[in-house]
Ligand SMILES: O=P(O)(O)OC[C@H]1O[C@H](OP(=O)(O)OP(=O)(O)O)[C@H](O)[C@@H]1O
């Protein structure tokens with residue numbers, strides 16, 4: 272089977288920047304969806320001038336290029352869901368106007384408050400009104416889609432029309448299962464991808480833009496980064512985790528079943544390797560707890576994600 276093509280330079284340099292700025296980190300994280308993840312992308316740390324400029328330029332270029340190539344597609348407002356969507360919508364609007372003043376000089380931004388304001392101008396919304404406007408949602412990360420679904424509801428309730436979604440990272444996960452919604456964890460029920468659901472609409476579906484999918488972090492360039500910059504054992508755990516999370520979903524045609532099988536094989540080998548790597552540490556107590564963690568994680572992941580076998 273052909274190996275995946277290497278990441279383009281701009282992508283690998285953005286990933287490097289994200290790692291060196293602690294935006295992309297590895298460990299054990301509880302997500303908004305209550306899922307546990309061995310990696311986390313904290314776009315709140317694009318908080319220095321050079322970093323926010325890099326990310327907002329990337330968003331603006333993507334939207335500008337798409338609009339130029341598809342002249343019938345345009346939008347009036349960038350809507351950034353609170354909180355991390357807020358700086359993204361403001362800075363990307365400014366970058367769009369810098370790219371093409373004539374086309375984007377009037378582009379607007381808007382965001383919601385997490386708590387409704389009860390004094391002054393009051394209300395839920397800040398910035399441009401969405402009424403009668405074509406709106407693009409701009410957010411940092413998409414996991415189970417709660418944030419995107421809420422954003423779509425807000426746009427609808429404010430009288431706007433959703434025409435696009437842009438995120439920096441699509442974690443390629445699935446919508447919550449019924450048991451997850453009931454707070455009982457994932458029972459592995461077959462279901463569609465988050466993005467597939469967000470874009471499945473009776474009226475015209477929004478366009479969809481994303482920079483990174485989880486496979487960018489793991490199956491191509493990143494293992495090298497990981498081996499350079501992180502301990503080996505978490506690297507293998509992460510490989511196993513991510514290989515298992517390949518989705519059987521038409522939204523990811525490049526992640527076809529045969530590739531999933533290949534990754535699954537790699538994951539199985541990675542878990543074996545992982546034991547070997549842990550053994551190299553030589554501390555029996557550490558080894559025992561590491562092996563226990565792998566066993567727990569492996570079982571949990573098999574239930575949570577679709578696996579080609
Ligand atoms: O697809 P989902 O499962 O909804 O997860 C992704 C969302 O989670 C985070 O927001 P969150 O509201 O946790 O934090 P924030 O206030 O820091 O933006 C992130 O910024 C995304 O908006």
Ligand SMILES: O=C(O)c1cc(=O)[nH]c(=O)[nH]1
Pocket residue numbers: 301302303304310311312313314411412413414415
């Ligand atoms: O799912 C989440 O809550 C989430 C994942 C992630 O990588 N980054 C983030 O800010 N939120």
